[in-house]
Amino acid sequence: MSLIDRSVRDLLTAFSSSDPTPGGGSAAALSSAIGASLLMMVAGLPKTRTGSDDDRARLTAAGAVLADLRDRLTEAVDADTAAYDHVVAAYKMPKVSADEQSARKAAIQRALREATDVPLGVVRLSAAALVQAALVAAHGHKAAGSDVGVAIALLRAGLRGARLNVEINVGSLTDAEYTSSVTAEINRLGAEAARSADEADALL
Numbered sequence: 001m002s003l004i005d006r007s008v009r010d011l012l013t014a015f016s017s018s019d020p021t022p023g024g025g026s027a028a029a030l031s032s033a034i035g036a037s038l039l040m041m042v043a044g045l046p047k048t049r050t051g052s053d054d055d056r057a058r059l060t061a062a063g064a065v066l067a068d069l070r071d072r073l074t075e076a077v078d079a080d081t082a083a084y085d086h087v088v089a090a091y092k093m094p095k096v097s098a099d100e101q102s103a104r105k106a107a108i109q110r111a112l113r114e115a116t117d118v119p120l121g122v123v124r125l126s127a128a129a130l131v132q133a134a135l136v137a138a139h140g141h142k143a144a145g146s147d148v149g150v151a152i153a154l155l156r157a158g159l160r161g162a163r164l165n166v167e168i169n170v171g172s173l174t175d176a177e178y179t180s181s182v183t184a185e186i187n188r189l190g191a192e193a194a195r196s197a198d199e200a201d202a203l204l
Contacts, residue, residue, distance in 0.1 A: 011030075023081075025080035030158075032157075036151070038151035039062070042151075048139055050139075059140060065128075069129045073122065080122075080165075089111070119166045127190075130155050131196050133200040137204055155197070167186070
């Protein structure tokens with residue numbers, strides 16, 4: 001059974017087990033998925049900040065964007081676990097002969113690339129959700145400000161957690177062009193996301 005189809009209790013048990021998966025990457029994706037879900041809730045409330053048509057239109061648009069982001073973040077919960085399992089499998093490949101060693105090294109690099117791409121996607125999606133958080137904070141019902149605040153905190157945590165996974169994996173990759181590009185991107189997205197989160201927090 002996939003992680004996202006388990007009960008909350010079973011999922012927490014899985015996270016607390018001694019198995020390496022699910023781990024921090026899946027937890028980061030889940031954190032951001034919950035954050036996006038909370039923003040969707042506020043965007044869909046009957047009451048808005050001022051009750052204006054502009055508020056409603058902006059919240060409806062934000063809700064649609066967030067629904068897509070939430071679904072993709074949800075998929076990443078299981079995708080991250082699968083990616084790490086591939087890394088473990090690659091490291092377990094035989095390495096007696098020169099051919100086996102070469103095949104193993106190639107498999108490890110492919111698996112590590114996948115294990116980098118998945119949390120990189122979570123960083124991207126979390127940053128995009130934080131842009132929407134600023135819109136929801138500006139136009140959503142004031143009484144739901146605490147929900148928006150929790151959503152922002154969860155998205156910050158999800159982005160930070162995913163970034164940690166990216167950083168630890170790129171350190172083992174041999175493709176210098178790829179690692180340089182990824183490092184630059186997560187630095188840029190991290191700064192942009194922090195600005196969006198701070199803007200949203202200031203509106204609560």
